[in-house]
Amino acid sequence: MRASGVSGALRDRRALITGSTGGLGLAVARRLAADGCGIVLHGLAAPGEAEAVRAALAQEFGVAVSYHRADLADPPAIEALMAAAGAIDILVNNAATRHFAPIDAMATADWDADIAVNLSAPFHAIRLGVKGMRARGWGRIVNMSSIYGLIGTPDRVGYVVTKTGLIGMTRAVALETARDGITCNAICPATSLTPGIESRIEASMAGGMEREAATAAVLKGKQPTGRFVEAEAVADMVGFLCGPSGRDVTGAVLPMDGGWSAC
Numbered sequence: 001m002r003a004s005g006v007s008g009a010l011r012d013r014r015a016l017i018t019g020s021t022g023g024l025g026l027a028v029a030r031r032l033a034a035d036g037c038g039i040v041l042h043g044l045a046a047p048g049e050a051e052a053v054r055a056a057l058a059q060e061f062g063v064a065v066s067y068h069r070a071d072l073a074d075p076p077a078i079e080a081l082m083a084a085a086g087a088i089d090i091l092v093n094n095a096a097t098r099h100f101a102p103i104d105a106m107a108t109a110d111w112d113a114d115i116a117v118n119l120s121a122p123f124h125a126i127r128l129g130v131k132g133m134r135a136r137g138w139g140r141i142v143n144m145s146s147i148y149g150l151i152g153t154p155d156r157v158g159y160v161v162t163k164t165g166l167i168g169m170t171r172a173v174a175l176e177t178a179r180d181g182i183t184c185n186a187i188c189p190a191t192s193l194t195p196g197i198e199s200r201i202e203a204s205m206a207g208g209m210e211r212e213a214a215t216a217a218v219l220k221g222k223q224p225t226g227r228f229v230e231a232e233a234v235a236d237m238v239g240f241l242c243g244p245s246g247r248d249v250t251g252a253v254l255p256m257d258g259g260w261s262a263c
Contacts, residue, residue, distance in 0.1 A: 009243045011036035014064075016081075016088045018072065018125065019095030021045040021053050023194065024144070024231045028092055031235035032242065033061040040085045041067040042095065072121035073113055082128040089136070090242050091129050093122035093166075094144040098159040106157060114158030119165050126173055130182065139182035140242040143170045145253070147190040147222075150261045163188075167253050174251030183250035185241050190257035191219065193228040223258025 015032045019025040021043035029039050041054055050067045058065040070081040072095055082088075097117045099110035122143055133139025148156070149163035170186040177184060191197065197218055204214035219226055234256055240246050255261045 009035040009239075010090075013089040013242075014038040014040065014085075014087060015090035015092065015242070016040040016042065016085045016125075016129070017092040017094055018042045018121070020092075021050055021067070024189070024192065024234060025092070025094040026053065027231040027235040028094060028238050029057060029065075030061075031232070031239045032090065033057055033063050033065070035239060035243065036061075036063060037090065037242075038064040039066075040088065041065065042070060042081060043067075044069060044071065073116040075120070075124055078121055078124045079128065082125060087132050087136070088129055089133065089138060090140045090142075091125055092142045092144065092238060093125060095121065096144070096146075096159075096163075098156055100155050102155050103157045111158050114162050118159070118162035119169070122166060123169060126169075126184075130173070130177065133182050134177070134180045137181040139177070139180070140246070141170075141173060141177075141182065141184040142238050142241055143167075143184070143186045145170075145186045145188045147188055147255070147257045147260055149186070149188050150253075150255060150257075170253065171251050178250060183241065183246065185246075185249060185252045185254065187234060187237055188253060188255045188257060188261070189229050189234050190223045190255075190260045191228060192231055192234075197228075223260045224263065225258035227258060229256055229258060 010032060015037045017025050017029050020029045020041045029041060033039050039057060054065050054067045068081050068084045070077040072078060097113055099114060126141060143166050145166045146163040148160045149167050152160055167186050170184050173184040200218055201214045205211055241249060
């Protein structure tokens with residue numbers, strides 16, 4: 001993690017980040033907290049695990065931090081989450097699910113889950129949050145799409161469709177709110193070093209492969225830089241979009257993919 005320290009650029013603001021008890025979502029929460037923003041964490045973590053994350057974030061940055069558990073496949077649970085979160089100024093739709101199968105083998109339940117969590121949940125969160133943003137004349141919405149919102153790939157049709165749809169939602173919302181002091185943007189990260197990918201690298205190393213070669217194998221055909229995208233770098237982009245310098249950036253689709261989408 002990068003060095004902490006509150007800048008104050010977002011003091012008195014409040015942010016809800018879905019899927020934020022770990023990984024990219026937590027990196028975003030830390031970045032916004034470093035700017036003085038109050039944080040609403042969300043996830044499916046057990047109470048003890050979530051409380052440890054919540055308390056550590058609050059102690060490190062000296063901001064108000066709460067946690068609310070909600071199943072984003074359930075619209076009433078989303079409504080309860082938004083009600084519990086209160087008046088939010090920043091909404092980061094980060095939570096996602098994905099299922100791997102060719103289209104003719106994909107279970108209906110898996111398709112429905114991808115649509116519900118990756119696309120319908122951001123719609124409901126924006127629908128419920130934007131009214132307050134309009135009333136206060138200020139709001140920032142960041143939708144976490146993916147490199148797969150920009151290009152196709154086999155065997156994950158639900159993920160490709162929903163991340164592409166999220167870009168369309170971003171553009172529509174940006175135009176609807178352009179005169180309301182609200183911005184809505186999408187970020188499209190490529191492959192980062194997740195625990196799952198780290199396990200793949202370690203398995204290759206256990207088979208005698210050097211780490212550099214194992215990493216190159218994982219990244220083959222992906223970002224031309226040959227590097228993983230850092231979660232903290234994506235979080236910094238969120239911080240920029242939510243800060244003063246991001247005021248006139250809206251409806252943008254921002255690849256953070258090491259050149260992958262340029263291929």
